[in-house]
Amino acid sequence: MPPLSGRQRRTSLHTARAVDRTRVLDTLVNNLEGMVYRCLDDTRWTMIFVSQGCTALTGHTPADILDNATLSWADITHPDDRPWVGDHIRQAVSEGRRFSLQYRILTRGGDLRWVIERGIAVPDEQGRMVIEGFIEDITARKVTLDALEHTELRYRHIFEYASEGIFQTTQDGHYLAANPALARLYGYASPHELMADLSDIESRLYIDPERRDVFRHIMETRGEVINFESEVRRRDGSRIWISENAHTVRDASGRFICYEGTVQDISERRHAEEHLRLLATVFSNSNEAIIVTDGANRIIATNQAFTKLTGYTQEEVAGRDPSMLSAGRTPRDVYREMWASLESTGAWQGELWDRRKSGEPYPKWLSISLVRDEHGQIQNYIGSFIDISELKASEERIRHLAHHDPLTNLPNRFSLNEKLEQAVGFCTRKGVQMALMLIDLDRFKAINDTLGHHVGDELLVQVAKRLSSTVRKSDIVARLGGDEFVVVLPGIDSPADAAHVADKIVQTVSAPYLVGGQEQRTSPSIGICIYPDDATEIGDLLKNADMAMYHAKAKGRGNYQFFTENMNAAIMRRIALESELRVGLERGQFALHYQPQQDLRNGRLVGVEALVRWQHPVRGLIPPAEFIPVAEETGIIDALGDWVLQEALRQLAEWRARGLTELRMSINLSTGQFLDKALPARVDALLARHGLAAGLIDLEVTESVSMASPDETIEVMRALTQRGLSLSIDDFGTGYSSLAYLKLFPIRTLKIDRSFVKDIETDPSDADICDVTVLLAHKLGLEVVAEGVETEAQLKFLRSIGCEKIQGYLISRPLPADQLEALLRQPAQPWSSGAVEIWLSH
Numbered sequence: 035m036p037p038l039s040g041r042q043r044r045t046s047l048h049t050a051r052a053v054d055r056t057r058v059l060d061t062l063v064n065n066l067e068g069m070v071y072r073c074l075d076d077t078r079w080t081m082i083f084v085s086q087g088c089t090a091l092t093g094h095t096p097a098d099i100l101d102n103a104t105l106s107w108a109d110i111t112h113p114d115d116r117p118w119v120g121d122h123i124r125q126a127v128s129e130g131r132r133f134s135l136q137y138r139i140l141t142r143g144g145d146l147r148w149v150i151e152r153g154i155a156v157p158d159e160q161g162r163m164v165i166e167g168f169i170e171d172i173t174a175r176k177v178t179l180d181a182l183e184h185t186e187l188r189y190r191h192i193f194e195y196a197s198e199g200i201f202q203t204t205q206d207g208h209y210l211a212a213n214p215a216l217a218r219l220y221g222y223a224s225p226h227e228l229m230a231d232l233s234d235i236e237s238r239l240y241i242d243p244e245r246r247d248v249f250r251h252i253m254e255t256r257g258e259v260i261n262f263e264s265e266v267r268r269r270d271g272s273r274i275w276i277s278e279n280a281h282t283v284r285d286a287s288g289r290f291i292c293y294e295g296t297v298q299d300i301s302e303r304r305h306a307e308e309h310l311r312l313l314a315t316v317f318s319n320s321n322e323a324i325i326v327t328d329g330a331n332r333i334i335a336t337n338q339a340f341t342k343l344t345g346y347t348q349e350e351v352a353g354r355d356p357s358m359l360s361a362g363r364t365p366r367d368v369y370r371e372m373w374a375s376l377e378s379t380g381a382w383q384g385e386l387w388d389r390r391k392s393g394e395p396y397p398k399w400l401s402i403s404l405v406r407d408e409h410g411q412i413q414n415y416i417g418s419f420i421d422i423s424e425l426k427a428s429e430e431r432i433r434h435l436a437h438h439d440p441l442t443n444l445p446n447r448f449s450l451n452e453k454l455e456q457a458v459g460f461c462t463r464k465g466v467q468m469a470l471m472l473i474d475l476d477r478f479k480a481i482n483d484t485l486g487h488h489v490g491d492e493l494l495v496q497v498a499k500r501l502s503s504t505v506r507k508s509d510i511v512a513r514l515g516g517d518e519f520v521v522v523l524p525g526i527d528s529p530a531d532a533a534h535v536a537d538k539i540v541q542t543v544s545a546p547y548l549v550g551g552q553e554q555r556t557s558p559s560i561g562i563c564i565y566p567d568d569a570t571e572i573g574d575l576l577k578n579a580d581m582a583m584y585h586a587k588a589k590g591r592g593n594y595q596f597f598t599e600n601m602n603a604a605i606m607r608r609i610a611l612e613s614e615l616r617v618g619l620e621r622g623q624f625a626l627h628y629q630p631q632q633d634l635r636n637g638r639l640v641g642v643e644a645l646v647r648w649q650h651p652v653r654g655l656i657p658p659a660e661f662i663p664v665a666e667e668t669g670i671i672d673a674l675g676d677w678v679l680q681e682a683l684r685q686l687a688e689w690r691a692r693g694l695t696e697l698r699m700s701i702n703l704s705t706g707q708f709l710d711k712a713l714p715a716r717v718d719a720l721l722a723r724h725g726l727a728a729g730l731i732d733l734e735v736t737e738s739v740s741m742a743s744p745d746e747t748i749e750v751m752r753a754l755t756q757r758g759l760s761l762s763i764d765d766f767g768t769g770y771s772s773l774a775y776l777k778l779f780p781i782r783t784l785k786i787d788r789s790f791v792k793d794i795e796t797d798p799s800d801a802d803i804c805d806v807t808v809l810l811a812h813k814l815g816l817e818v819v820a821e822g823v824e825t826e827a828q829l830k831f832l833r834s835i836g837c838e839k840i841q842g843y844l845i846s847r848p849l850p851a852d853q854l855e856a857l858l859r860q861p862a863q864p865w866s867s868g869a870v871e872i873w874l875s876h
């Protein structure tokens with residue numbers, strides 16, 4: 035039992051209850067880990083009571099310390115700590131307060147121990163100041179505390195130097211702590227500034243008011259870490275996006291302690307994301323189909339336009355090679371070029387043929403670009419494409435338009451050239467010949483001019499169809515323009531093949547046409563040129579065929595001619611002739627000769643036909659057959675015809691003035707003159723000028739011109755006959771006359787063509803034609819003039835069939851005006867009624 039202090043002893047003696055309490059306290063005090071003590075307030079802390087714990091604490095028994103002059107508590111205290119512990123205690127005692135100190139002691143065995151001493155100075159029973167308190171060993175705890183302090187320091191470093199903002203706040207939005215990174219983030223120079231400035235963080239910092247709801251939610255949590263992103267306002271008003279990881283800190287009883295977390299500036303990432311979102315919008319809303327593949331060219335993404343265009347969903351194509359879309363139509367070279375271009379430039383554009391999911395092939399315009407990573411490795415291919423079938427179709431339409439004649443749908447001049455080039459190449463390779471035919475429609479201009487373009491157009495369409503159906507599919511039929519067509523026969527064995535086809539064309543095209551309910555006729559004049567014999571260049575082939583065609587025209591139309599070298603020369607002459615004609619007209623090299631017509635009923639010379647002559651300064655007298663066709667083709671005929679008209683009327687007026695009053699004048703009209711609306715007025719004017727009656731004039735129009743467009747002819751003829759002029763159909767029997775029209779024409783005379791008269795004696799059918807013509811003419815109330823009568827036998831026959839008038843060398847060749855006048859004035863004319871009698875008597 036440890037000795038009790040005087041006071042304790044006394045108290046315990048007072049009552050049984052008191053004794054009881056003392057025992058309890060004794061037990062308690064002496065069983066504590068640690069030492070209860072009472073010491074003097076002297077410099078050595080002389081102990082006057084210590085509990086049993088003293089032994090465990092110091093290694094000294096209470097007896098060693100109590101009342102021992104040599105061992106005080108000061109001796110046990112570590113010498114290094116003794117001074118400040120002393121200071122501290124003195125201070126606390128003088129201020130009358132409790133003290134609590136941690137310091138080291140040295141045990142009896144020499145060990146160092148950490149202790150904590152809590153004490154207070156109180157007056158004892160005698161009124162002197164003593165110190166009472168409790169000292170316990172905290173060595174074990176101190177080690178842990180040190181470690182803790184060390185750890186805290188480490189965290190302190192992290193806190194100070196972290197790049198993330200770190201904070202603790204109160205529930206109502208005041209900072210308890212903030213690190214420099216957070217201050218920087220929010221635009222403050224130091225955490226201190228930040229904490230001083232920013233209170234009510236929730237509303238000052240976060241821009242989005244909904245943030246507060248998130249906040250409230252976090253406050254309600256039990257401590258889970260919540261992450262959210264928010265836009266915040268910095269000190270200078272600028273805005274940044276932050277990502278915050280935060281949680282509430284609560285104590286064991288769930289009481290809120292603080293709100294803490296970390297903050298990161300994610301503005302850059304947000305912007306990148308926004309950019310990506312924008313790109314994604316573009317990607318999915320693009321009208322162009324887009325495919326993205328990986329470095330191995332496997333599809334990793336497609337957009338809506340892709341699905342719409344191809345019919346494949348993203349799932350159906352993911353992971354596959356885009357070649358799965360191919361229609362297998364694109365030439366291999368295109369793909370080769372594509373990869374080469376991607377390799378060298380990183381991009382390619384071009385046209386490919388793909389197939390939709392439905393199997394339908396379509397052309398697409400594809401742009402590919404290549405995406406490489408920072409090491410130059412191919413990361414992606416990005417392809418965007420559009421369906422260009424529509425475009426191709428309209429391109430094809432345009433191409434067709436550019437290559438075809440819209441009226442007949444035949445290839446036009448442009449595409450003929452292309453086709454000819456191919457054909458020439460083909461023939462050269464195969465070593466075969468080719469025929470090029472140039473076809474011009476006879477009398478087409480007359481039909482077009484008189485009946486109108488719609489009729490002309492329709493006729494051309496029908497001719498085109500007939501031409502196409504006459505030749506083989508592999509042959510070429512093209513329209514050069516106007517009434518000119520080209521037929522090309524590549525790969526013939528000899529020109530005879532071409533002649534055979536040309537024959538067929540003449541027959542087919544010459545057959546009557548039904549246009550607008552009326553029958554129309556035309557015929558082809560065909561010029562043929564053979565490759566490579568006649569020419570090897572396309573231009574020359576066409577030129578030579580053209581020459582041959584003119585030759586066919588000159589040969590009387592409705593036939594074909596092969597090109598020959600002679601033709602070439604003839605054409606050259608023609609070209610020279612054309613310019614000479616103009617000069618001749620200007621210089622008055624033309625003259626009229628007159629051929630008399632005899633009335634067989636009385637033997638009298640009743641009229642003359644004016645026939646134009648060209649007195650060429652070098653070549654002498656040129657017959658009209660040589661220059662009239664050229665004049666007609668070149669338009670010189672208008673001026674020439676008008677000159678003839680003037681001169682004939684002038685001559686007639688002169689003859690009348692000289693007493694030859696019975697004479698009538700026949701004048702030949704060219705096609706152009708006849709159809710010229712100004713002709714009637716022109717004739718009127720000339721008649722008036724020379725004081726001539728219209729009844730003296732006879733205008734001759736060839737059968738083919740009058741029948742080309744009979745309705746129009748009727749109108750023109752009416753305009754002329756209304757003035758009292760007479761009309762004749764010239765060269766009757768050489769064209770195709772429609773009797774129905776002939777009946778309607780207001781004409782006076784049919785002139786039987788001299789080709790029929792010529793063989794009257796030898797060719798029974800010609801004789802028949804003359805016979806029938808005379809019969810017909812009389813039936814229609816017309817008179818007949820037979821042309822080209824050269825023999826008395828012809829005359830006799832004509833007279834026998836009732837022909838009224840004749841014209842021909844038998845009577846006279848065409849003569850200059852003075853000679854003709856002399857002939858007319860000759861008293862004993864061989865063609866006088868007497869002579870006629872003589873002929874009749876044969």
Ligand code: C2E
Nearest residue numbers: 645646657658659678702703704822823824841842843844
């Ligand atoms: P055409 O109107 O049939 O003229 C008659 C042609 O027959 C004339 O030829 C004439 O010389 C020729 N002839 C007359 N009698 C005989 C004969 O007994 N035997 C032979 N073999 N021929 C005879 P020409 O003068 O050479 O005229 C040829 C054609 O030229 C004319 O044929 C006519 O179509 C045209 N022509 C002549 N002068 C003119 C003219 O002033 N204007 C127009 N537009 N054409 C004209």
Ligand code: CA
Nearest residue numbers: 643702734764
């Ligand atoms: Ca005539």
Ligand code: CA
Nearest residue numbers: 764765785821
């Ligand atoms: Ca004639």
